[in-house]
Amino acid sequence: MTVRPGGLRGRSRWGKSGSVNLHDWIDELSDVLDVDTELDEGLVLDLARAAAHNVARPAAPITTYLLGYAAGSQDADPERLEALAARVQLLADGWDRPAGARDPDDIDDAVPDDSTVDHTGDAFEED
DSSP: OOBOGGGOBOSTTTTOSSOOOHHHHHHHHHHHHTOOOOOOHHHHHHHHHHHHHHTOTTHHHHHHHHHHHHHHHTTOOHHHHHHHHHHHHHHHHTOOOOTTOOOTTOOOOOOOOOTTSOOTTOOOOOO
């Protein structure tokens, strides 16, 4: 098994035969990460599936990570977690932006070059 930068290991055990008891994995993973939480794995898996199918496959782990991050930073209870997941699922289900499409919020206005202008003594309004 190779060790990658940051301590991650290669995928030499990736295709293990047999099934995995997901509940045991979650319990052991929670112990390793030192977290005490109840997990609705069905909710997380459904959200990952929606992101993978409607956005892109790599969006699945990123989406579930960000859901967990949001839940943790907001100290979300199970009801709040479900509400966050529902909002994310609506976004994923309605995603129709093809890969490489520009963000509609990007502003493509030319920025004037005022590098030759002396701004010494200019006053700016504060918000």
